[in-house]
Amino acid sequence: MSDIKPHLKVGIHRLYSSDKNKIRAHFMRLDAESRRSRFCGTVSDGEVVRYVDEIFGHDSITCGALIDGKLRGIAELRGVYYARPAATEIAFSVEKDWQNRGIGDALFDRVFAIAQNRGVRMLHMLCLRDNNRMKRIAVKHNAEVSYGLDGIEAVLRPDWPTPLSIAQEVMGETSGYVYDMTARSCMALLQAGRKAMQALAVRPAS
Numbered sequence: 001m002s003d004i005k006p007h008l009k010v011g012i013h014r015l016y017s018s019d020k021n022k023i024r025a026h027f028m029r030l031d032a033e034s035r036r037s038r039f040c041g042t043v044s045d046g047e048v049v050r051y052v053d054e055i056f057g058h059d060s061i062t063c064g065a066l067i068d069g070k071l072r073g074i075a076e077l078r079g080v081y082y083a084r085p086a087a088t089e090i091a092f093s094v095e096k097d098w099q100n101r102g103i104g105d106a107l108f109d110r111v112f113a114i115a116q117n118r119g120v121r122m123l124h125m126l127c128l129r130d131n132n133r134m135k136r137i138a139v140k141h142n143a144e145v146s147y148g149l150d151g152i153e154a155v156l157r158p159d160w161p162t163p164l165s166i167a168q169e170v171m172g173e174t175s176g177y178v179y180d181m182t183a184r185s186c187m188a189l190l191q192a193g194r195k196a197m198q199a200l201a202v203r204p205a206s
């Protein structure tokens, strides 16, 4: 299971086409090293923009890690329905300031449950040879790891869906939603309170 530090309010949500701007901004915020690790090589801003334009067009499911409402990490699952079993791929990115705090692990748990719940029997993950963090997460989840010339390939074999994997996906989405709604309601109440205070402050004394 993931090990997110308790004070971090991280919500893991499914992302949709309407989130493309946030996704693009997240990839653009990745430092050069993280971007290289994510795409297994150097990619230009233009290539990132084109990649995001098509991110929902490849039989894919994307999840995001939101911290205080801002997208700080992404997990992508590609080839979920039509390309299985061989080509279902997973990939991850977490912004530098948020790395090593359990977010990648939490994203991994979620996409793994999503894959399992859709009957995906084999997941592939590719990363560069020096990506020890990603390797650690893969090994922790019992991946079969093999070493190529440039990179590492990890293969995971989800079981059939279980009540636990379904609960993990449903509860995860719902708790993120409840947290989001609570945060929004609190913000709305605060703003209304602030406006009322301002109105009282400017009212002339009678």
Ligand SMILES: CC(C)(COP(=O)(O)OP(=O)(O)OC[C@H]1O[C@@H](n2cnc3c(N)ncnc32)[C@H](O)[C@@H]1OP(=O)(O)O)[C@@H](O)C(=O)NCCC(=O)NCCS
Residues within 6 Å of the ligand: 003, 033, 034, 035, 037, 038, 039, 090, 091, 092, 093, 094, 095, 098, 099, 100, 101, 102, 103, 104, 105, 106, 125, 126, 127, 128, 131, 132, 133, 134, 136, 137, 140
């Ligand atoms: C790889 C990546 C997704 C991991 O996410 P993260 O939030 O940083 O990772 P987590 O904090 O969840 O887990 C990191 C694990 O690696 C371990 N770790 C950290 N540095 C390590 C190192 N140098 N060597 C070995 N293990 C290391 C941590 O201890 C932790 O393991 P633990 O939970 O057993 O303690 C993130 O660092 C990232 O986005 N990197 C750039 C993009 C990338 O590499 N994507 C992967 C290609 S698909």
